[in-house]
Amino acid sequence: MSLMRILIVEDDSEAAYYMVKAFREAGHVADYVGDGLDGYARARDETYDVLIVDRMLPKLDGLSLIGSLRAQKILTPVLILSALGQVDDRVKGLRAGGDDYLAKPYAFSELLARVEVLARRNRPGLGEETVFRVNGLELDRLAHRLTRDGKEIQLQPREFRLLEYLMKHADQVVTRTMLLENVWDYHFDPQTNVIDVHISRLRAKIDKGFDPPLLQTIRGAGYMIRDGSR
Amino acid sequence: MALGKLFRTTVFKISLAYLAVSAIGAGLVLGAVGWNMEHLIDAQIAQTIDTDITGLSEQYAQGGMRRLVNIIQKRTRRPGAGLYLVTTAAGEPIAGNIVSLPPDILNRPGLVETAYQPPGDTGGKHRALARNFVLAGGFHLLVGHDLAEGESLRHILGEALLTSLLWLVVIGTLGGLWVARRVLNRVDAINANAQAIVAGDLSGRLRLTGTGDELDRLGQNFNAMLERIAILMAGLKEVSDNIAHDLKTPLTRLRSGVEQALRSAKSPEEYRGALEKALDESERLIQIFDALLSIARAQAGAGREGMIDFDAASVARDVGDLYEPVAEERGIALAISAEPGLYLHGSRELAGQAVANLLDNALKYGVPEAAGLGPNRAPAQDPKGTVELSARRCGGNVEFVVADRGPGIAENDRLRVLDRFVRLENARSRPGSGLGLSLAVAVARLHNGSLQIEDNKPGLRVVIRLPAAPVRHEPRAPLAVPQPDKAA
Numbered sequence: 001m002s003l004m005r006i007l008i009v010e011d012d013s014e015a016a017y018y019m020v021k022a023f024r025e026a027g028h029v030a031d032y033v034g035d036g037l038d039g040y041a042r043a044r045d046e047t048y049d050v051l052i053v054d055r056m057l058p059k060l061d062g063l064s065l066i067g068s069l070r071a072q073k074i075l076t077p078v079l080i081l082s083a084l085g086q087v088d089d090r091v092k093g094l095r096a097g098g099d100d101y102l103a104k105p106y107a108f109s110e111l112l113a114r115v116e117v118l119a120r121r122n123r124p125g126l127g128e129e130t131v132f133r134v135n136g137l138e139l140d141r142l143a144h145r146l147t148r149d150g151k152e153i154q155l156q157p158r159e160f161r162l163l164e165y166l167m168k169h170a171d172q173v174v175t176r177t178m179l180l181e182n183v184w185d186y187h188f189d190p191q192t193n194v195i196d197v198h199i200s201r202l203r204a205k206i207d208k209g210f211d212p213p214l215l216q217t218i219r220g221a222g223y224m225i226r227d228g229s230r
Numbered sequence: 231m232a233l234g235k236l237f238r239t240t241v242f243k244i245s246l247a248y249l250a251v252s253a254i255g256a257g258l259v260l261g262a263v264g265w266n267m268e269h270l271i272d273a274q275i276a277q278t279i280d281t282d283i284t285g286l287s288e289q290y291a292q293g294g295m296r297r298l299v300n301i302i303q304k305r306t307r308r309p310g311a312g313l314y315l316v317t318t319a320a321g322e323p324i325a326g327n328i329v330s331l332p333p334d335i336l337n338r339p340g341l342v343e344t345a346y347q348p349p350g351d352t353g354g355k356h357r358a359l360a361r362n363f364v365l366a367g368g369f370h371l372l373v374g375h376d377l378a379e380g381e382s383l384r385h386i387l388g389e390a391l392l393t394s395l396l397w398l399v400v401i402g403t404l405g406g407l408w409v410a411r412r413v414l415n416r417v418d419a420i421n422a423n424a425q426a427i428v429a430g431d432l433s434g435r436l437r438l439t440g441t442g443d444e445l446d447r448l449g450q451n452f453n454a455m456l457e458r459i460a461i462l463m464a465g466l467k468e469v470s471d472n473i474a475h476d477l478k479t480p481l482t483r484l485r486s487g488v489e490q491a492l493r494s495a496k497s498p499e500e501y502r503g504a505l506e507k508a509l510d511e512s513e514r515l516i517q518i519f520d521a522l523l524s525i526a527r528a529q530a531g532a533g534r535e536g537m538i539d540f541d542a543a544s545v546a547r548d549v550g551d552l553y554e555p556v557a558e559e560r561g562i563a564l565a566i567s568a569e570p571g572l573y574l575h576g577s578r579e580l581a582g583q584a585v586a587n588l589l590d591n592a593l594k595y596g597v598p599e600a601a602g603l604g605p606n607r608a609p610a611q612d613p614k615g616t617v618e619l620s621a622r623r624c625g626g627n628v629e630f631v632v633a634d635r636g637p638g639i640a641e642n643d644r645l646r647v648l649d650r651f652v653r654l655e656n657a658r659s660r661p662g663s664g665l666g667l668s669l670a671v672a673v674a675r676l677h678n679g680s681l682q683i684e685d686n687k688p689g690l691r692v693v694i695r696l697p698a699a700p701v702r703h704e705p706r707a708p709l710a711v712p713q714p715d716k717a718a
Contacts, residue, residue, distance in 0.1 A: 086527060087579045105516055158551050184552055188524075188583040189517060191590045191666060197555040
């Protein structure tokens with residue numbers, strides 16, 4: 001993932017400090033402001049790839065901040081961070097103009113993966129592709145066809161969607177919750193690690209008998225489709 | 231009881247208003263009677279006068295003035311006689327018992343009401359109804375009748391009206407007070423009772439008279455409210471007890487681990503290991519916390535405003551699809567069946583989570599005991615168990631059924647799990663019904679439905695029964711690719 005410029009609007013300075021530090025360690029540029037008005041001014045006047053906005057902020061709350069930005073046609077992707085993690089809170093956040101929603105407390109790997117996906121989303125040319133290719137693996141969305149090195153691979157519809165999501169975000173870490181949200185449209189936390197089982201089944205279909213392995217497990221974070229030869 | 235308080239009661243005010251209406255009514259009735267009576271009397275007097283005049287004019291025609299005067303003198307001597315006056319054409323009195331009259335009376339035709347003065351009476355007002363008749367020869371014959379009779383009747387009626395109104399007021403006021411007092415007594419009893427309950431022991435209930443009247447019904451509703459409050463309080467207490475237990479245990483482990491590491495860890499590896507353990511513990515804490523929060527919110531009815539119509543069949547298929555590889559990995563045959571077009575009004579997310587929890591439990595614990603599966607066992611050739619997930623219509627309800635062939639839950643425990651759903655501790659002590667089952671129960675209740683645990687003979691059968699959506703809509707834009715009814 002190339003360098004991202006991130007603005008963090010968070011009133012808990014310690015939490016913000018950890019975030020800034022972790023994003024810098026991951027090779028990104030992260031700025032931090034402590035209240036909604038400052039956050040609005042910075043987001044308006046400077047260019048960022050992603051904004052991370054806490055919902056409860058002094059001076060101007062997170063949802064109003066996003067609403068003000070959107071009213072100014074500033075469409076920088078926003079990830080809402082909130083202690084309110086229920087479905088209706090999430091819906092409210094997304095309706096207010098947020099692009100993604102993450103409930104506190106979160107794992108940094110989850111935050112990073114989501115922010116990277118958001119940053120990529122805003123780059124031109126993405127999302128319109130109908131064919132994804134990663135090192136001989138080719139997925140055609142419209143024809144609903146998957147081949148690897150020219151050989152056709154049969155997938156069940158859900159496996160196809162799972163792989164489609166992974167390939168759309170190739171070279172990016174995709175977490176289990178992101179998969180559950182985007183492929184199944186559920187936000188709860190299954191007690192059993194069901195996603196892992198789906199992944200291993202998918203892996204058996206696309207990687208078994210081929211080289212190099214493309215569907216990789218990123219320890220402590222999630223999964224990634226990556227051109228293993230590089 | 232203070233009288234002022236009694237006067238302020240609604241019942242008393244209503245009584246007063248009713249009393250006023252009754253008084254007006256009584257007045258109108260008596261007034262109408264009086265008016266009618268007067269008319270009747272007037273008509274009778276007129277008739278009497280006419281008869282008199284006819285008789286007297288006949289006598290005059292037969293016997294002349296002398297005979298007329300004789301008859302009139304005879305008549306006027308009788309007590310309570312009518313009024314008579316015979317005058318010349320010029321108005322000079324010849325005979326009769328009237329002393330003075332208004333001068334123009336003899337020129338007015340028909341029945342006239344007039345003041346007059348009887349002989350031997352100078353004061354007092356006398357009024358009479360009289361008629362003037364012109365006899366042959368230009369003489370005037372005036373026959374009248376005193377109106378005192380009618381007036382005394384009016385007087386009697388007026389008095390009767392006043393008396394009856396007085397009685398009405400007295401009886402009405404006393405009756406109003408009596409009724410108000412009776413009602414107030416009961417309301418006061420309810421109030422005192424309610425205050426005692428609110429101030430002290432919430433388990434107390436209002437005493438009902440059992441008559442089923444409106445105050446009793448009020449009491450019943452109040453009791454129902456208390457019941458609900460008690461359930462909520464108990465739920466809150468149990469949730470907080472559970473939070474205390476469920477969160478304090480891992481918190482203690484977390485704290486001890488960190489303390490231990492700070493005290494005795496030497497190498498970076500040891501520190502790293504301790505930190506990883508701490509991270510795991512905090513992860514578990516978050517999970518428990520989230521589950522408890524979801525349950526509490528569902529129990530409190532939060533998120534009702536975000537409810538939509540959704541297809542229960544697709545929930546069953548989606549969740550079944552989610553767990554199907556897990557079942558396969560564990561060598562369990564998962565059979566999914568869903569009737570199409572089962573619409574529910576509610577939260578698709580929560581319904582999905584509830585079904586997922588049931589399925590999760592069934593796959594974890596619902597295998598025949600002899601099979602003894604490990605969590606990471608390789609796929610087996612023949613299924614070690616069968617788990618069925620179905621969504622179906624049942625009357626006005628939609629049922630999600632998750633059935634397994636595992637050890638099940640003993641009948642008395644089954645009731646316990648259901649009746650005391652918030653006792654997470656009890657539920658968790660049984661295999662296959664942890665926080666997940668509690669959440670499923672809370673979700674069922676949130677949707678005005680129920681969760682039942684049944685014997686699958688053998689095995690466990692959990693049924694979530696939710697009322698179907700009243701109006702069927704087009705399915706919302708499918709977010710998931712349609713799945714075959716039966717997973718491979």
